[in-house]
Amino acid sequence: MDTQQNTALTRALAEVPGPLPTSGVIHITLPHTDRFTVVGNHLAQHPDLSCTAVGIAVRIQSLPQGAKVGIKALAAHCREGEKRIAAALRELEAHGYLRRVRDRLPSGRIITRTVFCNRPAALLHARRPAEAPPQPAKPEPTPAPVPAPMQEPAPLPASAPVPVQEPAPVPAPAPAPAPAQEHAPVPMQEPAPAPVCLPMAAPPAPEVPVAPPAPQPTQPQLSLPVPPSPAPLFVPRVPPPTAPKAPRRPLPQPSELTPEFDRAATAFLSDLHRHAPQFTLSEDDVRRLVPGVAAWLERAARPDAIRRALTDDPPQPLKHPAKLLAHRLTELLPPAPPGVDDLAALDRPRPRFTVTPFQTCDDCDRAFRSPTPGHCRDCRETRAAYAQAAA
Known part of the structure; x- marks a missing residue:
């Protein structure tokens, strides 16, 4: 009586086809x-997406058109924080499931549209390869009936010798309209007088000289299949995981690995685990990283500054401490200290520029720049004008 039996689950398991597996999930x-x-x-x-990214993708795919899928909007409905959601969105964007496109509205306002594709691999191929062939199919039936009548007029003059005189004048006018009407098939109606020969089975004869203009439609046939293929609708900007990666920069080396630098760098790396327990290195790692630390010491970097630069804010969990130290020794290498000549250039006095002092005009008390006191330009011009008038 204490144990509750789930009869619904028992019935559902009984309806599963085939024998149930002894281990693993049962669907x-x-x-x-x-x-x-x-x-x-x-x-x-x-295989390359985290479970958080897959879950965020499924949630976005289940939302209706126009729903808010920003970081704050998703964080309001999910237990994950904004940082994990932002990292998941970056993963989806790197693999093509999510795209952020900037668009300009007719009013001039620029907005960011978020596009989610449930099958990004399908966008990498052109989706409209069969739209061009329907057009060239139209001119093909026109030349088809032409060869049929060309074979019929041959036996006609052999079977009836009398009507041979009548078809003779018919081909004479036929070549005249052919060169003049090459550009338009409409003049094919001019041989209308030919129906007079209908009882003698002569109508196919006038059609034979008019047939040569028909091959002209073959020119558009050559140009129709040639149109350039449409540009792909989706061009990934993020390189795929299989793309070749840039080679890593080598570990910095000192100009000369002296015994003093080698001993100081070895002591520094061997003592690093006392200050940061997660940076416990093997003997091989210490020997490999000694030149990088020696390069820092050669550039007048203090041991405590090197320790802070190498061990502050490590990733959690830290799987490869030696690789992290090699990366930071290479990327955070300080510049070489300035030489004596460079410091002398800093101490060199800068050239001084002569600045003209301000003076006060004796007449109008206006300030003006001049090496000597006197009158401003307006007062000098006024005095010159009075002097000329008095003269």
């Missing part, structure tokens, strides 16, 4: 009739 698949979203296995079982 009880019930069909959905409403409120469901189709998710591809390429997303659900993506």
